Amino acid sequence: MGALAPEIWVAVRLTIELAALTTLLLLVLGTPLAWWLARSGAWWKELVAAVVALPLVLPPTVLGFYLLVALGPSGPGGLIAGFWGERTLAFTFEGLVIGSVLYSMPFVVQPIRNAFEAVGERPLEVAATLRASPARAFWTVAVPLARPGFLTAAVLGFAHTVGEFGVVLMIGGNIPGETKVLSVAIYDYVELMQWREANILAGGMVVFALTVILAMTMIERRMARPGA
Amino acid sequence: MSGPDAIQVAFRGRIGGFQLDAAFTAPGRGCTALFGPSGCGKTTVLRCIAGLQRLAAGACVVKGEIWQDGSRFRPAHGRPVGYVFQEASLFAHLSVRANLLYGTRGRVPAAPADAIGLVEVVELLGLARLLDRAPGHLSGGERQRVAVGRALLSQPQLLLMDEPLSALDRPSRDEILPFLERLHEQLALPIIYVSHDLAEVERLADHLVLMQAGGVLAAGPLAALQSDPTLPLARSRDAAVSLDGVVAGYDAAYGLASLQVDGAQFLVPAAPAPQGSRRRLRIAAGDVSLAQVLPEASTILNILPVTIVSAAATEAQQIVAVLSLRPDGAGPRLLARVTRRSWEQLGLAEGAAVYAQVKSVALAPASRQRDPM
Numbered sequence: 039m040g041a042l043a044p045e046i047w048v049a050v051r052l053t054i055e056l057a058a059l060t061t062l063l064l065l066v067l068g069t070p071l072a073w074w075l076a077r078s079g080a081w082w083k084e085l086v087a088a089v090v091a092l093p094l095v096l097p098p099t100v101l102g103f104y105l106l107v108a109l110g111p112s113g114p115g116g117l118i119a120g121f122w123g124e125r126t127l128a129f130t131f132e133g134l135v136i137g138s139v140l141y142s143m144p145f146v147v148q149p150i151r152n153a154f155e156a157v158g159e160r161p162l163e164v165a166a167t168l169r170a171s172p173a174r175a176f177w178t179v180a181v182p183l184a185r186p187g188f189l190t191a192a193v194l195g196f197a198h199t200v201g202e203f204g205v206v207l208m209i210g211g212n213i214p215g216e217t218k219v220l221s222v223a224i225y226d227y228v229e230l231m232q233w234r235e236a237n238i239l240a241g242g243m244v245v246f247a248l249t250v251i252l253a254m255t256m257i258e259r260r261m262a263r264p265g266a
Numbered sequence: 267m268s269g270p271d272a273i274q275v276a277f278r279g280r281i282g283g284f285q286l287d288a289a290f291t292a293p294g295r296g297c298t299a300l301f302g303p304s305g306c307g308k309t310t311v312l313r314c315i316a317g318l319q320r321l322a323a324g325a326c327v328v329k330g331e332i333w334q335d336g337s338r339f340r341p342a343h344g345r346p347v348g349y350v351f352q353e354a355s356l357f358a359h360l361s362v363r364a365n366l367l368y369g370t371r372g373r374v375p376a377a378p379a380d381a382i383g384l385v386e387v388v389e390l391l392g393l394a395r396l397l398d399r400a401p402g403h404l405s406g407g408e409r410q411r412v413a414v415g416r417a418l419l420s421q422p423q424l425l426l427m428d429e430p431l432s433a434l435d436r437p438s439r440d441e442i443l444p445f446l447e448r449l450h451e452q453l454a455l456p457i458i459y460v461s462h463d464l465a466e467v468e469r470l471a472d473h474l475v476l477m478q479a480g481g482v483l484a485a486g487p488l489a490a491l492q493s494d495p496t497l498p499l500a501r502s503r504d505a506a507v508s509l510d511g512v513v514a515g516y517d518a519a520y521g522l523a524s525l526q527v528d529g530a531q532f533l534v535p536a537a538p539a540p541q542g543s544r545r546r547l548r549i550a551a552g553d554v555s556l557a558q559v560l561p562e563a564s565t566i567l568n569i570l571p572v573t574i575v576s577a578a579a580t581e582a583q584q585i586v587a588v589l590s591l592r593p594d595g596a597g598p599r600l601l602a603r604v605t606r607r608s609w610e611q612l613g614l615a616e617g618a619a620v621y622a623q624v625k626s627v628a629l630a631p632a633s634r635q636r637d638p639m
Contacts, residue, residue, distance in 0.1 A: 160355050163318050166342035167349035168369035168420045175343075178368075182359040 046235060048215050049223040056131070056219060057199040060138040064146040064195045065188070067139070072147045073176070076154035087151075091144045101141060102208025109133045109209060134210045134217050138199045145194040153187020154180060189257045197250040201243070270330045271295065273424065273456065277314045279321035286310055286321065290475045290485040294329050297450050297457040299467040299488070302477030308460040309352075311477075312426050315458065316349050317342035328424055348417030350427040354409035356401035362412050363397045369420025382453070387415040390452065391445050407438030411445060418453075425457045431466060446470060447630065464499075468492075468508045468548055469630045493588050493599035495578035500586055505551040505601050513539045522567075523629075528598050530591040533567040534627045546630035551586060551601035553625040558612055560621050568624040572600060574616055577609070585609045589622055600624070 075087050093101055106128055109115030115127035115136070127133035157180055165175035181188070203221040210217030212226065220239060227236035271294030278287045286307045292298040300308040313319040315326055317333065317340060326334040333340045348369075356365050366384065367373070388394050391411045401409060410430055417425060430446070431439045443466070450457060450470055461467050467474065467488070474491045476483040476499070484497055492499055492507045499505060511525035516538055523536040525545060532547060539545065561569060572589040580586055580603070587609075589600040600622055604614075614620065 160351065160353075161357060163342070164349070164351065164355050164357070165368070166318065167316055167345075167347060167426075168416065169343050169346075170368070171343055179357060183357070185359075 043235065045214055046223065046239065049218055049220050049239075052131075052215065052217075053200055053219040053221075056134055056138060057196045059135055060142060060199045061146070061192055061195045063135070063139050064142060065192060068143065068146040068150055068191065068195075069188075072150035073154055073180075075147070075151045090147050093141045094144050098141070098202065098204025099208055102137070102205040105133075105137045105140070105205065105209045109136065128209050129211045129213060129217060131216055134206060134219075137205045137209050138202060141202055141205050142195045142198045145198045146191040149187045149190040149194065150184065151187075153184035153190075156187075157183045186257050186260060190254060193250055193253055193257070197247070200246065272327075273298075273315075273329070273458070274325070274327045275311065275315055276325045277311060277321045278323040281310060281319070281321070284310075284480060286480045288477065288480065288482050290482050292458065292473055292475065292485070293456070295454065295456050296472035297459055297470050298473040298475060299471035300458060300460045300475045300477055301464070301467050301471075302462065302483075304462055306477045307480040308462075308477050309428050312349075312428050312458060312460050315424075316347050316426055317345050318349075346421070346423040348420055348422035348425045350410070350413050350417050350425070350430045352429045352433050354401075354406070354413040356404075356409055356412055356416075358401055360401075361397070362393065362399050362401065362404070365401065365412055366393070366397075366416050366419055369416060382418050382421060384419065387418050390418075390448060391415045405438065406434050407441045410434060410438070410442055414445070414449070418449075418455075422455065425455050427457060427459045429460050429462070432461075432463070443469065464504055468506060469546065471508075489599060493601055495576055495586055495588055500551070500588070500601055501578065501580045503552075505586060505603065506548050507551075507599060507601055509547045509549065509598050511545050511547050513541055513543045513545060515541060528591060530570055530598070532624070532627055534629055536629055548628040548630070549600060549624055550626070550628075551603040553627075554589075554600055554602035555623045555625070556587065556602050556604055556608075556612070556614065557621045557623060561623065564623065566623045566625055568627065570600075570622050570624065572620060572622045574614060574618045574620060575599065576616055577614075579606065585614075587614070589620075593619065 071090070075083055107113055109127040111125045115133065116125060119125060119127050124130070127136065161179050161183060162175050165179045170178065201221060203225070206217065206219055206222055210219070210222070212218050212222055218226075220243065224236050224239045224243075227233070227239065273292040273294055276289035280286070284307065288307060288311050300311060302308055310319060314321055314324055315333075320339055324334050325336075326332075332338060333345055357368065360368065366387065388397070391414060393411060393415055396404060396408055396412065401412070404412065414430065431442060434442065447469065459470060471488045473486070474488045475485040476491060476497065484491055484494070488508055491497055492505070494500055509527045511527040511532065513523055514526045514531065515524040516522070517524070518538065521535055522533045523539050523545070525532045525534060525547060527547065534547065536545075570591060571593075572591060573593055573595050575588045575590050575595050577585050577587045583606045585604050585606055587602045587604065589602055590596065591598050591600065602622060
């Protein structure tokens with residue numbers, strides 16, 4: 039087995055950067071959303087939950103199509119890109135991050151929401167009767183008790199972003215070092231009949247996926263530890 | 267009782283399909299029991315006092331501070347209450363010590379004159395061995411003791427307890443009840459205690475709020491409500507009175523304590539007790555019989571001259587007589603349950619002077635000093 043082409047490492051690095059940034063953004067955006075979904079009594083919250091869950095059901099190409107329109111020169115994405123003198127967010131790393139955040143959102147919001155719901159009202163009531171403000175109760179009781187949910191959310195969000203393909207192809211295309219992530223690179227190698235490289239990448243992804251699933255099992259086992 | 271120290275509450279409103287309309291005043295000291303059957307709204311009242319639940323038509327004034335009225339509502343975290351839930355509800359991610367200190371933001375209170383210190387709470391509730399354990403590794407009774415300690419250490423001005431024993435099995439209950447009695451004796455903190463178990467109320471409460479179907483049936487001192495023949499308590503099969511007595515002497519040869527209750531004296535089999543210490547006596551209506559003349563020879567230790575204050579018929583052809591330990595009809599009351607036949611054959615009536623034969627007296631084990639620690 040000879041040395042891998044440097045372009046593979048470029049794709050690996052880009053993929054990790056994209057997944058890490060997406061996961062971080064999703065934890066920041068998804069936590070308040072999950073908190074609201076878990077605790078609000080608003081009648082329309084399930085509608086919001088359904089919108090968040092859409093990428094689970096929609097073909098990635100549909101999501102990709104709308105994103106392409108939204109990120110393009112005549113959409114809001116083009117408007118934003120205008121601030122730094124570009125015409126579009128499509129076919130850029132930034133556009134890919136936006137797409138990934140939307141695409142992986144349900145995989146982050148759902149576990150956090152479930153974890154908050156599992157924590158329930160009681161620990162927060164206890165905290166309130168111990169003079170903890172709602173903010174203190176959130177940070178010192180709800181978040182620590184929901185920690186397994188956050189771990190699951192981070193692992194799933196990261197893994198799902200690594201594995202996305204359809205959306206990337208629609209809005210990112212195939213620009214090396216900018217938008218060419220692993221899943222697209224494999225597709226390319228196959229198109230170019232470079233079976234060895236495709237094989238290595240595909241095998242690597244299998245190992246990665248296995249690791250993720252094992253990690254999830256471990257988290258869930260820890261989640262089931264006896265509580266009070 | 268409506269003085270500046272009192273706790274005045276009034277809550278009215280609908281929660282789900284349940285209509286609550288409860289108002290009462292409780293003294294700002296001692297233990298007030300909210301007693302009634304399951305589902306009568308006791309817990310809802312307690313949650314409203316804590317601010318965990320908000321009824322629009324509600325008022326809550328505690329020791330002169332308005333916690334809720336028509337326009338104001340102080341949120342739960344702004345009210346100086348300690349709340350003990352039915353299930354201990356310890357924070358699973360924190361050690362016992364961190365649970366205890368959550369309300370003080372981790373600082374160890376040093377116990378100045380008006381505060382409760384960690385050392386005192388650990389001593390009072392027997393928590394020394396548990397401090398570094400995780401809540402998941404405690405028994406039910408231990409968890410509930412930690413929950414009580416956690417509530418106390420948040421330096422509350424009012425302790426609210428929602429059936430703290432009902433989720434426990436019998437041994438855990440017997441283990442924790444003496445701790446609650448010590449708590450009640452040694453701290454000056456007012457307690458509102460929700461229960462549907464009359465035995466707990468008889469041992470702990472000084473004041474009683476009887477609840478039924480979302481409303482307040484009666485409120486007043488425990489002994490007064492116990493001996494009111496118009497209320498279901500005095501007419502029930504378990505009718506009894508709780509009397510607070512002072513140990514006047516101890517006869518070691520016979521193992522008998524002599525207790526003074528407002529001039530009357532009771533001899534009760536008991537463990538040695540220091541003179542002057544306080545004990546709570548429980549005398550069941552079914553253990554008291556009446557006689558026209560003083561029986562000359564009897565195995566019954568406690569035969570007391572009493573006056574019949576009032577009498578009411580129960581469903582089972584029986585009479586419940588309310589007895590005063592004083593000739594003028596004032597002072598502490600006893601209840602006697604007798605058959606209607608005996609009542610009529612002896613020609614008993616209200617105002618009659620008779621002798622009460624008390625067959626058995628139960629003692630609550632703890633002393634009842636009301637001095638703050």
